[in-house]
Amino acid sequence: MIKIENFRKNYGDIQAVRGMCFHVEKGELFGLIGPDGAGKTTLMRAICTLLVPDDGVIEVDGLNVREHVTEIRNLIGYMPQRFSLYQDLTVDENMQFFADIFEVPQDEREQRKKELYRFSHLEAFTKRKAGALSGGMKQKLALSCALIHTPKLLVLDEPTFGVDPVSRQEFWEILHEIQKGGTTILVSTAYMDEADQCDRIGLCFNGEIVGLDTPQKLKNDFKYMIYEIRNENLYRLRDFFARHPEIRTTQLFGDALHVSFLENPTESNWRQYEDEFGDTFTKRSQISPDIEDIFLDLMENHNG
Amino acid sequence: MNKTIKRIIAIARKEMLHIKNDPRSLSIILLMPVFQLIMFGYALNTELQYVDLAVIDYSHSTASHDLVQKFTGSPFFHVYHYEGQFDKLDELFLSREARVVLLIGQDFASDLATQTQSSVQILIDAVDPNAAHMIRNYCSQVIQNFNAANNISLPTPFQIETSVWFNPDMKSAYFFVPGLLALLLIMICALLTSITITREKELGTMEQILVSPVQPQEIILGKVIPYVFISFIIAGLILFIGIWLFGVPFVGNLILLTILSLVYVLTALSLGILISTITQTQQVAMMIALVITLMPTVILSGFIFPIASMPLPLQYLANIIPARWYLTIVRGIILKGNTLQQLIQPTLVLLGMTLLLLAIARRKFSANLEK
Numbered sequence: 001m002i003k004i005e006n007f008r009k010n011y012g013d014i015q016a017v018r019g020m021c022f023h024v025e026k027g028e029l030f031g032l033i034g035p036d037g038a039g040k041t042t043l044m045r046a047i048c049t050l051l052v053p054d055d056g057v058i059e060v061d062g063l064n065v066r067e068h069v070t071e072i073r074n075l076i077g078y079m080p081q082r083f084s085l086y087q088d089l090t091v092d093e094n095m096q097f098f099a100d101i102f103e104v105p106q107d108e109r110e111q112r113k114k115e116l117y118r119f120s121h122l123e124a125f126t127k128r129k130a131g132a133l134s135g136g137m138k139q140k141l142a143l144s145c146a147l148i149h150t151p152k153l154l155v156l157d158e159p160t161f162g163v164d165p166v167s168r169q170e171f172w173e174i175l176h177e178i179q180k181g182g183t184t185i186l187v188s189t190a191y192m193d194e195a196d197q198c199d200r201i202g203l204c205f206n207g208e209i210v211g212l213d214t215p216q217k218l219k220n221d222f223k224y225m226i227y228e229i230r231n232e233n234l235y236r237l238r239d240f241f242a243r244h245p246e247i248r249t250t251q252l253f254g255d256a257l258h259v260s261f262l263e264n265p266t267e268s269n270w271r272q273y274e275d276e277f278g279d280t281f282t283k284r285s286q287i288s289p290d291i292e293d294i295f296l297d298l299m300e301n302h303n304g
Numbered sequence: 305m306n307k308t309i310k311r312i313i314a315i316a317r318k319e320m321l322h323i324k325n326d327p328r329s330l331s332i333i334l335l336m337p338v339f340q341l342i343m344f345g346y347a348l349n350t351e352l353q354y355v356d357l358a359v360i361d362y363s364h365s366t367a368s369h370d371l372v373q374k375f376t377g378s379p380f381f382h383v384y385h386y387e388g389q390f391d392k393l394d395e396l397f398l399s400r401e402a403r404v405v406l407l408i409g410q411d412f413a414s415d416l417a418t419q420t421q422s423s424v425q426i427l428i429d430a431v432d433p434n435a436a437h438m439i440r441n442y443c444s445q446v447i448q449n450f451n452a453a454n455n456i457s458l459p460t461p462f463q464i465e466t467s468v469w470f471n472p473d474m475k476s477a478y479f480f481v482p483g484l485l486a487l488l489l490i491m492i493c494a495l496l497t498s499i500t501i502t503r504e505k506e507l508g509t510m511e512q513i514l515v516s517p518v519q520p521q522e523i524i525l526g527k528v529i530p531y532v533f534i535s536f537i538i539a540g541l542i543l544f545i546g547i548w549l550f551g552v553p554f555v556g557n558l559i560l561l562t563i564l565s566l567v568y569v570l571t572a573l574s575l576g577i578l579i580s581t582i583t584q585t586q587q588v589a590m591m592i593a594l595v596i597t598l599m600p601t602v603i604l605s606g607f608i609f610p611i612a613s614m615p616l617p618l619q620y621l622a623n624i625i626p627a628r629w630y631l632t633i634v635r636g637i638i639l640k641g642n643t644l645q646q647l648i649q650p651t652l653v654l655l656g657m658t659l660l661l662l663a664i665a666r667r668k669f670s671a672n673l674e675k
């Protein structure tokens with residue numbers, strides 16, 4: 001559905017995207033995961049023909065973004081970052097407007113709206129102004145507007161940004177529903193925990209894709225041991241482990257420290273650590289890596 | 305083509321909803337012209353009234369009384385006799401007790417009787433040169449009347465017969481009503497259109513609309529249509545108040561005025577569109593729109609200061625001010641009853657400006673987010 005080859009984009013001297021390559025298959029739910037400034041938005045805008053690539057090729061449904069601007073725009077449903085709709089228009093007026101400009105035939109409209117209301121549960125709020133909706137409801141309305149013309153490809157730029165966890169979960173369930181209908185979805189997020197919701201993910205960092213696979217495969221392929229270690233003095237603990245050369249990364253996660261080892265430490269190793277540290281570790285256990293561990297590992301590796 | 309029209313209507317309908325949902329802004333837009341008109345109508349009154357005139361009459365004769373009587377009879381002057389010392393005369397001006405002093409010499413009556421020629425002195429406070437000029441004209445008129453009444457005719461080689469046309473009473477309403485029409489139309493049109501487009505950029509909704517079948521020119525047209533209507537309501541309001549409250553005559557063709565006003569409104573809207581394409585925020589757009597419409601229109605269009613009295617470079621500069629051409633049209637139609645043939649030049653200039661502005665705006669309006 002989407003083919004990206006060696007895509008590059010600069011803003012003046014700043015290289016926003018430096019050579020991304022990946023494909024998104026038809027019907028796939030593909031996630032772009034990465035922090036702000038990783039180049040996710042630039043990439044999505046280029047896919048939507050809003051930015052012209054400086055180098056490389058982007059094709060959407062076999063159409064090159066440089067040449068087939070109008071055709072591509074017709075088959076995409078796009079929800080920009082921090083998209084806020086028309087706050088002074090009601091839910092129904094917003095949907096009506098997008099149905100108008102996307103030329104949804106009159107006789108299909110009611111049916112389509114009914115379907116979208118089934119996802120979004122916004123039916124009770126049709127007469128409410130968009131500005132008076134909660135954050136989660138706004139995002140669902142924005143999604144409904146992007147879906148009103150039944151696009152083949154849905155491009156969502158950080159749709160769950162600033163939305164409460166319950167609404168986020170609900171939003172992802174809606175996306176899975178939409179995917180079942182055959183729509184290809186490209187979604188970006190800065191929340192690492194949302195990666196597992198996607199069929200495949202691309203980890204974006206510093207304008208490059210640093211990891212690309214299914215979330216499960218990425219985790220399976222992670223060859224380092226990660227231990228979760230706790231102590232009252234977390235910061236001293238981190239500094240202590242960071243000094244050791246056999247340790248790959250150290251990362252604070254809430255009240256615990258995640259440490260990845262190049263070699264699996266033995267019991268005697270652990271005793272030695274405790275002796276050197278001068279205190280016992282309240283709790284230590286080997287854990288399976290999550291996407292955030294992998295991402296941080298790739299990120300640090302990338303810097304070095 | 306059909307689809308294009310449908311999409312334009314969709315954009316226009318949405319814009320109407322925005323306007324409807326913001327009645328406060330709408331009422332400001334509609335009330336502003338009314339307030340400005342009334343303010344201009346009463347403040348920008350160039351007809352002077354009750355000018356303090358101090359009379360120093362050393363003649364004390366019937367003839368001098370007659371002359372003073374002529375001044376007293378005019379609503380233009382408020383006449384009183386100065387009793388103070390002659391060498392303290394400047395005090396009158398310094399303390400603003402008088403703006404004009406009429407000095408009648410001792411020999412006034414006798415000179416009149418014997419030589420049939422005499423002179424009086426008039427001193428005018430010229431702090432406000434325009435007013436001073438008018439006071440002088442009024443004074444000479446009163447004195448002429450006096451001369452005529454006394455059958456005094458001077459042997460002159462030729463006589464200038466002045467006759468003022470199209471505004472014989474020199475009423476200021478006749479010139480500020482067309483002027484305000486020109487000013488408010490360009491200000492409001494340029495301002496509103498530039499704001500409405502930059503607002504979509506600020507909200508990020510422009511990004512969303514761009515990724516749709518809607519073409520850039522359709523967005524622009526759709527957004528502009530509601531404001532054309534509003535402009536016409538404003539124009540109608542100004543004309544109505546001008547005619548009804550300030551008694552401006554309307555001798556020309558209303559349909560012609562409507563059509564040519566549409567041309568001017570299009571020029572103003574194109575200017576607004578151009579501004580919106582080169583700015584990213586509503587605030588900047590608003591500032592630019594105000595700066596390039598308000599001052600040049602007030603100062604350079606001939607609205608208040610005649611173009612002929614400007615230095616030559618400014619006269620050339622005035623030619624690029626749309627209001628300068630529209631003023632010719634409005635004054636021509638309202639006061640003189642001009643036909644299209646007589647107004648073909650300013651009309652073509654406005655059309656040319658519109659096309660030029662639109663062409664630049666179309667080039668600058670990007671269909672994507674590249675700068």
